[in-house]
Amino acid sequence: MAATNDPFQFQEFDEAGNLLEANRDATTISMEDDDTEPQKQRSAAGFPPDADNEDPLDTDDTTELLSGQKKSAPFWTFEYYQKFFDIETHHVKERIFGSVLPWPGRNFIHVYLRRNPDLYGPFWICTTFVFAVAISGNISSFLVHSGKPGYKYTPEFQKVTIAATAIFSYAWFVPLGLWSLLLWRNNKVMSLVTYSFIEIVCVYGYSLSIYIPAVVLSIIPFDWVRWCSIVVALCLSGSVLMMTFWPAVREDHPKMIIAIMAGIVMLNALLAIGCKIYFFGKPIQAPAIDSPPANESIKAASST
Amino acid sequence: MAAAEEASRPFAGLSDVSISDDIPVEGDISVPVGASRRDDELSTLDEPVKETILRDLRAVGNKFVHVLYPKRSSALLRDWDLWGPLLLCVTLALLLQGGAADSDDQGGPQFAEVFVIIWFGSIIITLNSKLLGGTISFFQSLCVLGYCIMPLTVAMAVCRIVLLSVSGTVSFAVRLAVVTASFGWSTFASTAFLADSQPPNRKALVVYPVFLFYFVIGWMVLTFSPSQ
Numbered sequence: 001m002a003a004t005n006d007p008f009q010f011q012e013f014d015e016a017g018n019l020l021e022a023n024r025d026a027t028t029i030s031m032e033d034d035d036t037e038p039q040k041q042r043s044a045a046g047f048p049p050d051a052d053n054e055d056p057l058d059t060d061d062t063t064e065l066l067s068g069q070k071k072s073a074p075f076w077t078f079e080y081y082q083k084f085f086d087i088e089t090h091h092v093k094e095r096i097f098g099s100v101l102p103w104p105g106r107n108f109i110h111v112y113l114r115r116n117p118d119l120y121g122p123f124w125i126c127t128t129f130v131f132a133v134a135i136s137g138n139i140s141s142f143l144v145h146s147g148k149p150g151y152k153y154t155p156e157f158q159k160v161t162i163a164a165t166a167i168f169s170y171a172w173f174v175p176l177g178l179w180s181l182l183l184w185r186n187n188k189v190m191s192l193v194t195y196s197f198i199e200i201v202c203v204y205g206y207s208l209s210i211y212i213p214a215v216v217l218s219i220i221p222f223d224w225v226r227w228c229s230i231v232v233a234l235c236l237s238g239s240v241l242m243m244t245f246w247p248a249v250r251e252d253h254p255k256m257i258i259a260i261m262a263g264i265v266m267l268n269a270l271l272a273i274g275c276k277i278y279f280f281g282k283p284i285q286a287p288a289i290d291s292p293p294a295n296e297s298i299k300a301a302s303s304t
Numbered sequence: 305m306a307a308a309e310e311a312s313r314p315f316a317g318l319s320d321v322s323i324s325d326d327i328p329v330e331g332d333i334s335v336p337v338g339a340s341r342r343d344d345e346l347s348t349l350d351e352p353v354k355e356t357i358l359r360d361l362r363a364v365g366n367k368f369v370h371v372l373y374p375k376r377s378s379a380l381l382r383d384w385d386l387w388g389p390l391l392l393c394v395t396l397a398l399l400l401q402g403g404a405a406d407s408d409d410q411g412g413p414q415f416a417e418v419f420v421i422i423w424f425g426s427i428i429i430t431l432n433s434k435l436l437g438g439t440i441s442f443f444q445s446l447c448v449l450g451y452c453i454m455p456l457t458v459a460m461a462v463c464r465i466v467l468l469s470v471s472g473t474v475s476f477a478v479r480l481a482v483v484t485a486s487f488g489w490s491t492f493a494s495t496a497f498l499a500d501s502q503p504p505n506r507k508a509l510v511v512y513p514v515f516l517f518y519f520v521i522g523w524m525v526l527t528f529s530p531s532q
Contacts, residue, residue, distance in 0.1 A: 078434075078435075082437070088506055089505055089506060120435075124512065127516065131516065152529075153529055155413070155528070
């Protein structure tokens with residue numbers, strides 16, 4: 001692939017006279033070649049049995065550490081962030097399918113992400129989810145209210161802002177909290193498995209992908225359909241997270257295991273049920289939920 | 305003979321600028337004295353302001369034609385400008401004003417929201433394509449994404465005319481058709497310019513955000529409903 005691309009690159013280089021571009025692309029291609037080989041082997045091998053789990057893990061850890069040292073760039077440079085976008089279309093597809101269809105015993109980080117966590121998937125899945133939930137919430141409220149006297153359609157654009165705040169803070173602050181919690185527990189109880197912050201962000205981002213079809217299905221104006229789709233999405237997403245973080249907390253005290261797992265599931269359920277109630281609420285509930293911000297704004301207006 | 309001469313004086317090339325006889329020298333290397341008057345005529349300092357403005361407008365109009373007829377040429381990429389995107393963005397945001405229930409908070413997007421979505425959206429898409437290893441420069445990509453909003457701005461103008469004349473289901477059907485067509489046109493035109501700058505196995509990763517961007521703008525155009 002690199003050989004076929006090279007003449008093209010140099011043409012571009014001649015035309016644009018852009019030395020930086022050509023160089024950067026060349027390094028990406030070589031990194032890509034390094035990374036795709038083990039990735040393919042791993043997915044071809046499938047999930048290794050549990051007894052053999054520890055050894056390949058450890059070697060993977062050391063190789064990751066070494067490779068990280070080899071191509072480390074300071075965090076303010078563009079190259080540092082470029083390595084989180086070093087993926088191809090088929091990787092993203094595999095990861096999305098892996099997060100939508102969790103398989104018992106298949107750890108998302110070990111099977112799909114190892115050595116190469118990306119930020120492309122989490123970012124664009126979150127953005128898609130924001131617009132999907134805002135737009136389908138708007139369509140569903142139109143379908144519920146249409147035909148009633150005195151109803152005037154409004155785009156409800158402020159829902160996009162609310163959805164963006166809720167979803168992006170879930171996808172970034174929860175991993176941050178979980179990462180610091182795991183770091184702290186790892187100091188107390190030696191665990192064989194540690195995850196980096198980017199890996200946790202990546203798992204959380206991809207685990208949201210199942211919610212996108214779920215909220216699109218929620219357009220159907222029957223309450224039981226909405227609850228079903230949200231609960232199914234909640235179970236799938238929750239099970240991906242549970243299976244991923246199980247090895248990291250397995251060595252801990254039973255109380256801590258229960259607390260961490262319950263925390264993960266509770267926050268996930270909070271997001272799912274919050275989305276269902278706020279964006280696809282019952283027609284009677286909708287004004288009741290919408291009224292507190294209006295009251296606040298009135299208060300703020302009167303106080304100023 | 306020349307080789308022997310060079311061997312005897314190893315640093316001759318540094319000091320000696322004269323060209324030996326066996327190399328044929330061609331071309332006009334004299335300083336063009338007579339051409340200076342022609343240069344003065346073409347200088348942008350002396351021309352009337354009207355011509356300057358007209359030339360820039362012609363460049364912008366030329367790019368509009370490129371978007372309407374997106375053949376894979378690099379003219380839109382080479383001389384980027386942000387005048388056209390600014391014009392289109394402001395027009396779209398102004399046309400989206402005066403929508404349903406501007407007074408309460410259930411209304412459509414405000415001017416600033418449209419502006420922010422268009423500019424931050426294109427900046428994020430550009431950063432995304434650069435991070436994925438695209439060979440296109442930052443402002444070239446911004447220019448292409450901005451110019452390719454044009455079909456959607458036209459659709460917005462058509463929607464406002466349709467909303468003035470007819471109402472009800474017919475109006476919605478016409479608007480849906482117009483917005484879908486212009487959304488497809490925008491996505492097609494921008495990918496025709498942008499997709500070539502990517503490695504082949506990452507094209508879908510670059511095209512998807514562009515699709516989402518124009519889809520959201522198309523949604524804003526479609527859901528616009530005027531106040532009564």
